[in-house]
Amino acid sequence: MARQLRIEYDGAVYHVVARGRDGAAIFHDDEDREVFLRTVGEACVRGGWRVYAYVLMANHYHLVVETPEGNLSTGMKWLQNTYTRRLNGRHAGWGEVFGDRYRAIVVEATGGGYLEALVDFVHLNPVRSGVVKSRKDGALAGYAWSSLAAGYAVAASDRPAWLAVEAGLQRYGLADRAADRRRFVERTEALARETGGEVTGPNDGAQSTLHRGWYWGSPAFREQLLKRLKKPSARLKPRAAQSIRPRDRRKAQEWLDLARKHFGVTGDFAKAPRAARVAAAWALHSRTNESQAWIAETLGLRTAANVSQQVRSVDQGTHAALAGEKRWRSWERLVRAGA
Incomplete structure (x- = not known):
């Protein structure tokens, strides 16, 4: 059929x-x-x-x-x-x-x-x-x-x-x-x-x-x-050939740039403090169509499964790395508002 x-x-x-x-x-x-x-x-x-x-x-x-x-x-x-x-x-x-x-x-x-x-x-x-x-x-x-x-x-x-x-x-x-x-x-x-x-x-x-x-x-x-x-x-490409659309990648980059500015990250984001990387991963997962594998590679979070676990902890309000991060609440409000 x-x-x-x-x-x-x-x-x-x-x-x-x-x-x-x-x-x-x-x-x-x-x-x-x-x-x-x-x-x-x-x-x-x-x-x-x-x-x-x-x-x-x-x-x-x-x-x-x-x-x-x-x-x-x-x-x-x-x-x-x-x-x-x-x-x-x-x-x-x-x-x-x-x-x-x-x-x-x-x-x-x-x-x-x-x-x-x-x-x-x-x-x-x-x-x-x-x-x-x-x-x-x-x-x-x-x-x-x-x-x-x-x-x-x-x-x-x-x-x-x-x-x-x-x-x-x-x-x-x-x-x-x-x-x-x-x-x-x-x-x-x-x-x-x-x-x-x-x-x-x-x-x-x-x-x-x-x-x-x-x-x-x-x-x-x-x-x-x-x-x-x-x-x-x-046309819809075969699944194996599908890739992220250019506009989706630009949107992800815009969120990364916002995270850099908000958390004062310079240089390789994968080497930034863990709280900044987790906060950026949560924003990318919530606001873009980027894959968890891409987020993991970009932010130095090892694997897609690890990204999923980190995001779930953020959603549940139980992520230890964010507990003492003073800039987290303002970042959370910014992400939820869609910047």
Whole structure:
């Protein structure tokens, strides 16, 4: 069976779906779902992504994600591997969590109503699957693990920064204010009652296309994608040939330069005090797509496994090397703010 086309370019928007291995659950409790959403947020920070919509089901998830830097594959690899490690760690499990490759359908987002139909499709998933059975007002918005409830129904201060609610509402001619957010939720609830969760879309092909197609858009959009496929830069390279994108390396270098200035490092960073190297490793891991192997080599932290251990200790607030480092708290604030 041929593998799905994977097209990447700056500004591309995708409908991403990933399912558990052999149909198994990928979320066992609400804490798992919280862990996954935190991991999505980290992936967005690392890759500059914006998420227009999401829904978490028992054995799969849907994301509508925009990649301003054309880096879906790199980000998805990190997202799924990181969540797998965290889930296995929570439940003393091992092995793969996800089944076949995630599906990623590129979506026309510049007009035609395709993105709007896709957001509806994702938000209505709990109705189509039978998880939300009631057609009463508020039933769908009461499903907590969807961006409808956790994003579009609440004020900006109550939702994650990576969720592009304001931009999503604008696609429907609405503003990010209480009255318009209420209208959006009511509109989606009405769709659930009227259609049972089914979405036709601009060309009446949403259901089959979003399940089996490779793009979601107009014929003109399809032609644009086919032209991109003829350019080597638009094709996904074989895994063995993949390398860090130049812009990702520049971003990593910018963080290294900031760390040098903040901690007063001169010369080879690998010979800097341990606290500075650990702090820089944490920033690179949190804010860039650089591999742990590259971070280890650059900062003299021996191995990728050691980098993972150091970063985990920082996240847990238990790293001894940072306990007496006066500049750590200001660095932590700078990194979390994204500089």
